[in-house]
Amino acid sequence: xxxxxxxxxxxxxxxxxxxxxxxxxxxxxxxxxxxxxxxxxxxxxxxxxxxxxxxxxxxxxxxxxxxxxxxxxxxxxxxxxxxxxxxxxxxxxxxxxxxxxxxxxxxxxxxxxxxxxxxxxxxxxxxxxxxxxxxxxxxxxxxxxxxxxxxxxxxxxxxxxxxxxxxxxxxxxxxxxxxxxxxxxxxx
Numbered sequence: 001x002x003x004x005x006x007x008x009x010x011x012x013x014x015x016x017x018x019x020x021x022x023x024x025x026x027x028x029x030x031x032x033x034x035x036x037x038x039x040x041x042x043x044x045x046x047x048x049x050x051x052x053x054x055x056x057x058x059x060x061x062x063x064x065x066x067x068x069x070x071x072x073x074x075x076x077x078x079x080x081x082x083x084x085x086x087x088x089x090x091x092x093x094x095x096x097x098x099x100x101x102x103x104x105x106x107x108x109x110x111x112x113x114x115x116x117x118x119x120x121x122x123x124x125x126x127x128x129x130x131x132x133x134x135x136x137x138x139x140x141x142x143x144x145x146x147x148x149x150x151x152x153x154x155x156x157x158x159x160x161x162x163x164x165x166x167x168x169x170x171x172x173x174x175x176x177x178x179x180x181x182x183x184x185x186x187x188x
Contacts (some may be wrong), residue, residue, distance in 0.1 A: 022146040022186040025063035025078030031179050036067035036074050046077055056089055057148070058082040063182070071156035078149035086143040090122050091170060092146050093141045102129045106136060107165035112172035121179070123172050125163045136163040140175035147183055151175045 029038050046062035054060065057079065064077035094109050102137050121133035123140040136159070139152045153174075158166060 018048060019026050019064045020090075023144060023183045024061070024080045024186050025147055025149060027065040027076070027095055027180050028062050028181055029149040030172055031076070031181055033071075035056055036072070038065050042066055042075075044078070047158055055074055056084045056092070058084075060152050061160070073154045076149065076178060078147060078182060080147045081188075083143060083145050083148060086148075089148040090141050090169055093143070093150050094122060094124070094139075097141070097152065097185050098124070100128075103127065104129070106167060107166070107168065109141075111166050112140070114176035115169065115173050117169040118176050121172050121175050123168045123175065125166050125168065133158065133159070136161065138171045139167065140172055142175070142179055143148045144183075146186065149179065149182065151178050 007048045019160040027038065027043060028039050030036060042064040044061050046064045058081055060079050062079055064075065064078070066166065067074040067076065097103075098105050098109075103126045105124065106127045107125035109122050113120045113121050119142065121140040122140070126137050128135045128137055135154055137152050137154055139150060141148070141150045143149070151174075152173065154160035
């Protein structure tokens with residue numbers, strides 16, 4: 001799992017800008033209508049690596065899960081609390097995903113609007129060099145004034161594919177569904 005630099009940001013999840021609704025991140029037993037099943041809740045593990053207060057974020061709580069579905073593996077890692085600048089938070093989350101020496105960026109991040117509308121997500125493809133094997137990882141990140149979340153997927157069927165051929169619009173649509181499932185109004 002890639003390291004995450006704490007902060008939160010970007011657009012996403014509705015009116016999450018300063019003064020907008022506040023959200024928390026949950027770890028459901030399944031995602032995308034049962035396409036992915038929870039293997040492990042990693043919230044506590046992530047919490048040991050993330051400060052409660054940091055640059056751009058305050059009173060932070062981690063939430064995350066490792067999921068599988070068929071030949072796919074997905075990691076959702078989110079932070080919720082108070083985020084001063086959602087765009088900076090998204091940038092920090094992307095940097096955390098892509099700055100490892102064992103990672104190369106195959107498709108630089110850019111914004112995707114989900115098919116049918118909704119708040120944009122920042123998505124890209126990185127390639128992780130693990131034990132001599134190059135593993136393409138599609139990722140999407142979003143943030144609000146109270147959340148920053150990354151979703152990273154590995155598909156065993158994509159291991160021999162050109163990473164540039166991964167359909168990021170399709171993954172952004174999937175990540176938008178995940179956003180609706182994991183990001184819930186605070187107090188909800």
